[in-house]
Amino acid sequence: MSTPADTAERAQPRRKPEARLIGLLGPAFVAAIAYVDPGNVAANLSAGAEYGYLLVWVLVVANVMAVVVQYLSAKLGLVTGQSLPEVLGGRLSKPTRLLYWGQAEVTAAATDLAEVIGGAIALHILFDLPLPVGGVIVGVISMIMLSVQSRRGQRTFEFLVIAMLAIIAVGFVAGLFFTTTDWGEVAGGLVPRFEGSSTVLLAASMIGATVMPHAVYLHSGLARDRHGVSKDPDRIRRLLRATRLDVVLALIVAGGVNIAMLLLAASALPGVPGTNTIEGAADAISTHLGAGVGLVFGIGLLASGLASASVGAYAGSAIMAGLIHRRIPVLWRRAVTLIPALIILAIGVDPTWALVLSQVVLSLGIPFALxxxxxxxxxADIMGSFVNSLRLRIAAASVAIAIVTLNVALLYLMITGQD
Incomplete structure (x- = not known):
């Protein structure tokens, strides 16, 4: 399995500018899979079913943050020719690199947990398979998907992931057409507010599921690998224009799917028993909206688990290679990181709650990437003439401050037990 660092140089001589911007799109859609993984499903359904439209504003804000973050990540890769982990690895001392890698691996493990558990839940919903068996199947299929990238190249992998994203979008949005949404309440949900520490916990998990650390680390490598390393300012400017379009389109899709999930739960599932779990929510969707809608939801959840498991394993490999300069074949890594998720499934931990907590871990890891x-x-010494403008620096700083503030509030409320 090739990694971003392995493929950049040998890919460069073959790169030619595409005639149209549409031919440059793709990397952001791979990164966007991280924004519609099973952790999003757990967090969004829980937020909608328990608190109605209260936290719609969290998803809107998180998606705006994600646009800024993913553009900056891709920009770093295109301008420097290095992924974010490689830039970090080249500037940190060895002890600091090891510590940084350790926290990044914790967030990667949380990512793997969410993806495998979500896929296993989907297989249980669709085929009544035991969760551990479903986890193994998800791991095996994700390995097959990763082999596509290794053997057929990144462009083929992009097409495969985009196809999965389309399935996810249909699966999670379809139910919204079979329920009645109170748009006045939706508008009220755009006003930022919380109702106790439990809503802060959910908000942190929703942001952790939207602005995901591994997507921040990965996108810089994806953009660099796809377009090659260039020193031509005109080509870089063209690539950055295409990247802005790529990021906006990809996150419009991902953000729309996330908001649709919350609206579906808020409209159709409030007060319905058992909706605090994904299985319960799926049963409620089938009961209240029809078996067909429930089936489509299950298919979307399965596609989400499979696609995000592949992208997450790819990201973990890039993080390790960039920070500690060690390369483990990504298929081996996928096999090893599958073990904690299978243990969680085997010992009977509530899988939906494990998913929500995994998103909180991801939220806590965001500042280390952002x-x-x-x-x-x-x-300017790193980015040259492509250094961020004052406006973009302010936007990036604002995003970082907002996320760190939310995490500090979350930790305070959890430690003090306030509600």
Whole structure:
């Protein structure tokens, strides 16, 4: 399995500017899979079923944040020819690199947990398979998908992931057409507010599921690998224009899917027993909206687990290679990181709650990816003439401050037990 660092140089001589911007699109759609993984399903359904439209604003804000973050990540890769982990690995001392890699691996493990558990739940919903068996199947199929990238190249892998994204969108949005949404309440949900520490916990999990650390680390490598390393300012400017379009389109899709999930739960599932779990929500969707809608939802959840498991394993490999300069074949890594999820499934931990908590871990890991990204892309000695403008530096700093503030509030409320 090739990694971003392995493929950049040998890919460069073959790169030619495409005639149209549409031919440059794709990397952001791979990264966007991280924004519609099973962790999103758990967090969004829980938020909608328990608190109605209260936290719609969280998804809107998170998606705006994601546009800024993913553009900066891709920009770093295109301008420097290095992924974010490689830039970090080249500037941190060895002890600091090891610590940084350790926290990044914790967030990667949380990612793997969400993806495998979500896929296993989908197989249980669709075929009544035991969760551990479903977890193994998800792991095996994700390995097959990763082999496509290794053997057929990134472009083929992009097409495969985009096809899965289309299935996810249909699966999670379809139910919205069979329920009645109170748009006045939706508008009220755009006003930022919380109702106790439990809503802060859910908000953190929703942001952790939207602005995901591994997507921040990965996108810089995806953009670099897809387009090659170039020193031509005109080509870089063209690639950055295409990247802005790529990111906006991809996150319109992902953000729309996330908001649709919350609206579906808020409209159709409030007060319905058992909707605090994905299985219960799926049963409720089938009961209240029809078996066909429930089936489509299950298919969307399965596609989400399979696609995000592949992208997550690819990201973990890139993080390790960039930070500690060690390369483990990504298929081996996928096999090893499958073990914790299978243990969770086997011992009977509530899988939906495990998913929500995994998203909180991801939220806590975001600053470690986001702050260096904002710092490096704002430095002229690294970015040259493509250094962030004042407006973009302010936007990046605002995103970082907002996320860190939310995490501090979350930790305070959890430690003090306030509600």
């Amino acid at each position: 702050i260096p990204l904002a710092w490096y892309t704002g430095r």
